[in-house]
Amino acid sequence: MTQSPLNSVDDGFLDGLRAQLPAACFRPLSPAYLEEPRGRWMGHAAAVLAPSTVLEVSAIMAACHGARIGVVPYGGGTGLVGGQVMPKGGPAPVLLSLERMTTLRAVHADENVMVVEAGAILQDIHVAAEEAERLFPLTIAAKGSARIGGNLATNAGGVNVLRYGNARDLCLGLEVVLADGRIWNGLSRLRKDNTGYDMRNLMIGSEGTLGVITAAALKLVARPAREGTALMAVRDPAAALDLLARARAQMGEGISAFELIHRAGLEFLTETLPDVRLPFAQIPEWLVLVDVGLAEGLDPATALEALFVAGREAGWVMDGLIAQSEAQRHAFWNLREKIPEANRRIGAISSHDISLPLGEIAAFIPRAKAELAKLGGFRINCFGHLGDGNLHFNVFPPKGGDKADYADLRDAIKTCVHDLVDVMDGSVSAEHGIGRLKTGDLERYGDPVKLEMMRAVKAALDPRGILNPGAVLPAEGRSRLG
Numbered sequence: 001m002t003q004s005p006l007n008s009v010d011d012g013f014l015d016g017l018r019a020q021l022p023a024a025c026f027r028p029l030s031p032a033y034l035e036e037p038r039g040r041w042m043g044h045a046a047a048v049l050a051p052s053t054v055l056e057v058s059a060i061m062a063a064c065h066g067a068r069i070g071v072v073p074y075g076g077g078t079g080l081v082g083g084q085v086m087p088k089g090g091p092a093p094v095l096l097s098l099e100r101m102t103t104l105r106a107v108h109a110d111e112n113v114m115v116v117e118a119g120a121i122l123q124d125i126h127v128a129a130e131e132a133e134r135l136f137p138l139t140i141a142a143k144g145s146a147r148i149g150g151n152l153a154t155n156a157g158g159v160n161v162l163r164y165g166n167a168r169d170l171c172l173g174l175e176v177v178l179a180d181g182r183i184w185n186g187l188s189r190l191r192k193d194n195t196g197y198d199m200r201n202l203m204i205g206s207e208g209t210l211g212v213i214t215a216a217a218l219k220l221v222a223r224p225a226r227e228g229t230a231l232m233a234v235r236d237p238a239a240a241l242d243l244l245a246r247a248r249a250q251m252g253e254g255i256s257a258f259e260l261i262h263r264a265g266l267e268f269l270t271e272t273l274p275d276v277r278l279p280f281a282q283i284p285e286w287l288v289l290v291d292v293g294l295a296e297g298l299d300p301a302t303a304l305e306a307l308f309v310a311g312r313e314a315g316w317v318m319d320g321l322i323a324q325s326e327a328q329r330h331a332f333w334n335l336r337e338k339i340p341e342a343n344r345r346i347g348a349i350s351s352h353d354i355s356l357p358l359g360e361i362a363a364f365i366p367r368a369k370a371e372l373a374k375l376g377g378f379r380i381n382c383f384g385h386l387g388d389g390n391l392h393f394n395v396f397p398p399k400g401g402d403k404a405d406y407a408d409l410r411d412a413i414k415t416c417v418h419d420l421v422d423v424m425d426g427s428v429s430a431e432h433g434i435g436r437l438k439t440g441d442l443e444r445y446g447d448p449v450k451l452e453m454m455r456a457v458k459a460a461l462d463p464r465g466i467l468n469p470g471a472v473l474p475a476e477g478r479s480r481l482g
Contacts, residue, residue: 006070006469008091009046013067017049020059024100025049033095036085037078038344038351043085045072046092052100054175054183054214061212062181064094070469071096073208075150076121078142080353081435083154083207083471093469098149101214107132112220113172113189118149118213125218134220137164137256141337149213155205157431159257159291159336162387164221166431168204175215176203179462187217202457207433208468210461224256224293228300229329232308232320233284238362239316240288240386246314247307251292254303258387259289259336264396265383268342269335271399276338277331279321288386289336339383343394347403349378350413352393354421355430361389364424368393371416375409390430393417418445434472442472 018026027048034043051057064071070093072086086093098119105115109132116125122143129136140146140158150156152174156167164170173188186200203211234240237260244258263283269276290307292300304322311317323329343351356364365382372378377398384391395413397406418428418441428441443451451473458465458473 006091006093006466007068009069009094013063013069014047017060017063020063021049021051021056025051025056025060027097029095033074033077033097034085036082037080038348041082041085041087043072044088044092045086045095048074048095048097050097050100054101054177057096057101057177057212057214058181058183060094060096060181061177061179064466065180065464068464068466069094070466071212072468073149073153073212074098075118075147075153076142076145078146079150079154079435080351080432081429081437083433083435083468084150085436086470087436090469096212098147098212098214101149104128105215108189109134109220111189112222114218114220115187115189115215116148116218117215118147118152120148122146122148122151129220130223132220133223135223136170136218136220138167138170141340148216148218152204152213152216153207154433155431157385157388157390159259159385161385161390161431162258163253163256163293168201170219171200171204171216172219173217174200174203174213176211176213178211179464179467184211187215189217205433207435207472209458209472210467212467224254225296226298226300227256227291227293227329228304229292229323229332230290230304230308230320231279231332231335232288232290232311233280233318234286234288234311234316235318236286236362237365237386239311240286241358241362242314243288243307243311243316244387246310246316247290250307250310251294251303254292254294254298255290255387256293257289257291257385259291260382260384260386260391261287261289261336261339262380262382263287264379264381265339265342266335268346268381269338272342272345273338276335279332279335280319284319289332291333336383339381340392343381343396346396348394348396349403349406350395350410350417352391352395352414352417352421352428353430353432354391354393354417354426354428355389356391356421356424356426358389360424360426361386361391364391364420364426365393368417368420371420372413375412375416376406378406378413389426436471439470439472 074097101117101119103117137160176184308320379396422445
């Protein structure tokens with residue numbers, strides 16, 4: 001289906017919106033809305049609108065639909081694939097920020113359900129759940145600024161996917177404004193509902209290209225009675241996978257997170273964040289961070305010690321530390337959560353959010369390093385959520401080098417990594433989405449029938465192509481980000 005070009009925003013269009021909306025909806029167009037978090041590019045927008053109600057979102061979408069004006073939904077701006085940044089080169093869109101829609105509409109603690117608006121910050125949701133003596137288990141490094149609408153739009157993962165699943169698994173219902181302004185009132189609290197197509201899961205992960213999420217009914221869980229955390233130095237990723245299998249056999253669903261950390265990440269911390277205290281005098285080649293949450297009567301420290309002993313006897317584990325207090329648990333997790341910040345300070349040439357079958361991970365890492373060595377002498381920081389096969393395989397210049405000096409190799413590096421991921425039946429986007437950065441990857445590696453189905457859905461729900469144009473499926477005549 002060929003779509004007509006989008007139109008530019010003019011004073012008449014904005015005057016029409018001002019007649020319908022409160023003045024507070026119109027925000028200053030600051031650079032903060034337009035910059036990609038890693039500073040690789042700047043976008044553009046004709047206006048920033050920040051509605052406070054779903055009816056205001058509906059009015060904005062209806063006006064943009066009628067005038068054929070592009071709309072970029074904006075959450076916390078933390079996305080890493082350019083889904084919230086419209087590149088220059090076409091008519092500047094309206095940037096639709098959900099920052100004022102932060103209301104906690106309801107908490108049904110007896111049902112383990114919370115209903116919250118899309119602009120709520122993830123950390124605030126954690127606090128609200130804790131006040132209800134519950135847990136909302138989705139957590140990511142950017143939890144202090146990421147908003148739940150963006151988390152759902154990208155189907156965010158994070159460290160607790162192993163036990164609780166992605167954002168999609170933690171949502172029961174949605175309220176969504178469609179491209180033409182119609183409101184889908186899908187805020188169901190039901191856990192079983194087989195009344196036709198699953199529109200909720202269609203919207204989750206669509207990155208604002210099919211509708212604007214304005215509220216969600218989220219799943220809460222009971223807080224584990226007792227929690228524990230350990231850092232264990234392992235022989236290699238294969239040993240880490242063996243240790244994971246043993247942990248699952250020993251503790252079942254009690255394993256909340258199982259993170260793989262390479263020594264490069266800790267070296268980056270010493271180079272850029274020297275105040276972060278490292279737990280080992282000599283940095284191991286590979287570490288795993290194990291987090292458990294057990295029922296009343298079970299002791300996490302005892303369970304982790306038994307896991308350490310089993311791993312040591314099998315030759316998988318060389319050393320380890322078990323947190324003896326909440327402060328130590330926090331320190332262990334702070335180590336892991338600071339690695340992305342250290343990465344940013346070092347400056348990656350090319351970052352890769354990939355997933356692989358668990359059985360392929362141990363082989364992938366050395367194969368990828370060997371292939372990349374043909375392109376240059378890079379530093380590689382491989383870390384991630386080992387339990388669900390999600391690795392962040394990031395390539396950096398040699399120590400003392402500058403990523404800008406290797407910009408001409410970025411595409412070759414990405415293709416090298418992604419080609420191998422595809423050969424090994426993996427995915428080139430595990431938890432960050434496609435955005436605008438990876439539209440070419442989706443077309444290169446994606447199943448052609450799936451792409452046809454996606455285009456058909458897009459055409460049906462957004463026939464004028466105004467919703468996040470160029471994201472996920474590139475708009476005609478618009479180049480993707482590089």
